[in-house]
Amino acid sequence: MTQHQIAVQARFRPETLERVLRVVRHRGFEICAMNMESASSSGNINIELTVASPRPVELLFSQLRKLVDVGHVEIQQQTSSSQQISA
Structure with a gap:
């Protein structure tokens, strides 16, 4: 299974994170890691996701870009899960 790191910039609204997570689940991806922080004074949030799926x-x-509150989506990195195994 391949892992991907995705960065999402969106407006800070109560339902935004819920919508992002729903799209991830509906598209058949598993969340391996997630980090969210609010941007300084712009009223936006930055969400970093590590997702896995074949x-x-x-x-x-393409589905994340269609969300109303999402301003920018970027695929940052792709790794295979075999590289993530630690002893």
């Missing part, structure tokens, strides 16, 4: 990440990317 499906193409472009499916998730």
Whole structure:
């Protein structure tokens, strides 16, 4: 299974994170790690997701871009899960 790191910039609203997580689940991706922080004074949030799936990440990317409160989505890195195994 391939892991992908995705950065999402969105407006800070109570339902935004819920919508992002719902899209991830509906597209068949598993969340391996997540970090969210608010941007300084712009009223936005930055969400960093590490997701895993055998499906193409472009499916998730295109759906996240369609969300109303999402301003920017970027695929940052792709790794295979075999590289993530630690002793």
